[in-house]
Amino acid sequence: MSTKKSLLIVCNTPSANTQALADATVAGASHHDIENVDVVFRSALQATSDDVLSCDGIIVGTTENFGYMSGLIKDFFERIYYPCIEHTEGLPYALYIRAGIDGQGTLTGVQKIITGLRWRPVQEPIVLQGDYQDEFTKQCEELGMSVAAGLDANIF
Numbered sequence: 442m443s444t445k446k447s448l449l450i451v452c453n454t455p456s457a458n459t460q461a462l463a464d465a466t467v468a469g470a471s472h473h474d475i476e477n478v479d480v481v482f483r484s485a486l487q488a489t490s491d492d493v494l495s496c497d498g499i500i501v502g503t504t505e506n507f508g509y510m511s512g513l514i515k516d517f518f519e520r521i522y523y524p525c526i527e528h529t530e531g532l533p534y535a536l537y538i539r540a541g542i543d544g545q546g547t548l549t550g551v552q553k554i555i556t557g558l559r560w561r562p563v564q565e566p567i568v569l570q571g572d573y574q575d576e577f578t579k580q581c582e583e584l585g586m587s588v589a590a591g592l593d594a595n596i597f
């Protein structure tokens with residue numbers, strides 16, 4: 442049986458920019474110095490409650506659409522909420538949001554759901570706002586790396 446921990450990354454990626462953010466998050470989490478963490482990427486549509494039940498940490502990445510999280514990420518939370526609520530208390534999580542201009546409605550919405558799930562934030566949420574910048578991928582890479590490193594070192 443593997444003693445490795447599992448880091449689940451669940452994102453919606455409707456554009457080349459948001460795909461680059463997801464890829465950077467996975468790349469950071471897969472850093473070669475991090476030996477004891479398996480990185481599992483799932484698109485928001487693919488991700489299941491079994492994926493959440495079997496992970497040791499989760500990073501969620503969503504766009505802001507119409508002032509709220511993307512429909513696909515909302516659907517993800519709707520599908521996993523009740524199967525997970527009694528079993529994932531304290532799950533370490535991190536969040537990034539890609540928003541054209543705002544991001545606050547998404548931040549509030551996701552945090553409300555996660556408060557219900559009683560997951561535990563291990564990084565400040567990142568809101569990547571305004572015109573797309575190459576720096577955003579660096580932020581996602583660092584987010585992935587720091588969550589994976591924390592799991593690897595048993596800090597979380």
Ligand SMILES: Cc1cc2nc3c(=O)[nH]c(=O)nc-3n(C[C@H](O)[C@H](O)[C@H](O)COP(=O)(O)O)c2cc1C
Nearest residue numbers: 456458504505506507508539540541542543544573
């Ligand atoms: C239908 C739709 C609704 C959107 N609504 C918002 C919004 O309410 N607030 C916001 O900040 N950005 C909004 N955006 C912008 C998206 O968040 C942004 O385009 C997306 O994160 C992809 O980023 P990119 O344009 O860098 O690829 C919206 C985009 C679409 C397509």
